[in-house]
Amino acid sequence: MFESKGKRLIGFYGFPRREIIDEVRRRYGYEIELVDLDVNYGAPDSAALPATSCRIITNIVDNAISMKDGLVAVVAAVGEDKCDRGRHAAFLLGKMGFNVIESRFDPADYEARELIYSVARMPLADKINRIMDTIVDPSPPSDPPPRCEPTHGFWGVPPNDFRLLELFPETTHVYGWTRCVEAGRPGDLDCETFVDEGVPTVFFTQSFCPKQDLAHYLSEKYNGLAIDCHRNVTGSILAKIEAFIRLG
């Protein structure tokens, strides 16, 4: 649970352009804490969106509403680097009275940053958390984790429920949108659809996310495993991944 009571906060979601985040921080004060609204902090259900909404988008809206008193601004990724529902969430939050600052990544702004965590040997959840931290602070680590050859792959966005990641070995490489974040090119479809051929890969999406189209296509193309999950993982979803990793 994220403790927001009494705090002034700048919320963001997706991968807003760093110069926009910096501009907002300069305007409102660098002492104000940044909070990633995509993450499940256990905010109460606001019922502002239909039940069949991607859980990440629901997290954004629920988090914003629960933090409303302290949230001085929401920096919202609304371009191809996020999704239509991200754009709609920004619209809805604006209508609710939030101070929304929109960010769109132009392909001309894509970077080509060296991949450190996506190809590292370390627990998958840590890997993904470190990648998402690079949105705010992209400086390379002083003690980078060791690189490894991939035995497995995880493609997709950071899941709502990180228990999903516990089954993967440390030699799992990260692909999809999360890899694009580390590379600094979040709307690059070529980067997003890249996987190493022959590496048994789980293609993960939240249920009701448009990225299910890509996950389905890629899992067929590479004989991987497409899984989707709404809200929290179930025993059956974990069993499916467990079987894929064991038999693969």
Added chain:
Amino acid sequence: MIIADCGSTWSKILDSDTSSVEIVSTKDLVRRPDAVFDVATGHCGKRRGRHFVNELVALAEGGLALIDEDDFSIVDVGGRDIKFVRFKGRRLDKLDWNLVCGSTTGATVELLGKYYDIDFERLEPSDKWVNVTCGVIGMERVLEQIALGKSPEESVSMFLHGVVRNVFDFIGRPERFYLSGGFCENRAFLRTFEHYAEVIPLGRTVLIEGLKAVLARGEIAI
């Protein structure tokens, strides 16, 4: 030793001393806290077995134990889900497990059959189908067909055809595959599938065979 495949709707229990297999309704089994097996698999098996084997692993192992071919597909159509494994050169090529969207279709066939008193042995296949996105949506379509004047038999047959198309698409539209689970005993399902692929039914104890194979290799210490 007692080993069991505790599915969502039916449980298959093997006494290895007598080689007898008992098939019981899972709704009865879940009310028996004393029913604990030496080795179990299946959706309801985790709390029922001293040792548990993942059901997709059990299906794969069962397929390899029962089928001599190098390349084959095997699918288990259960009450709650569809499990699929494809082998090439007896090595895993593809697996999948339909859990959420598209699930509970098997159980819905059973529910509809009981409600409308359908004899699946005699039910004529329909060349039409309803969209069975999931059990609930499919059931709504059946009720709609009946409201429009179709007989319950034809409507349920259209539902069954919708399930067949789902399974066929889910397993990659092969020309031939092996079938596991209760639908091996559903003649209307098998006859409907004849329009799409050659189906070789293996019966309801494929996962049990998988457990036996895992045990025979000594991977579980009893």
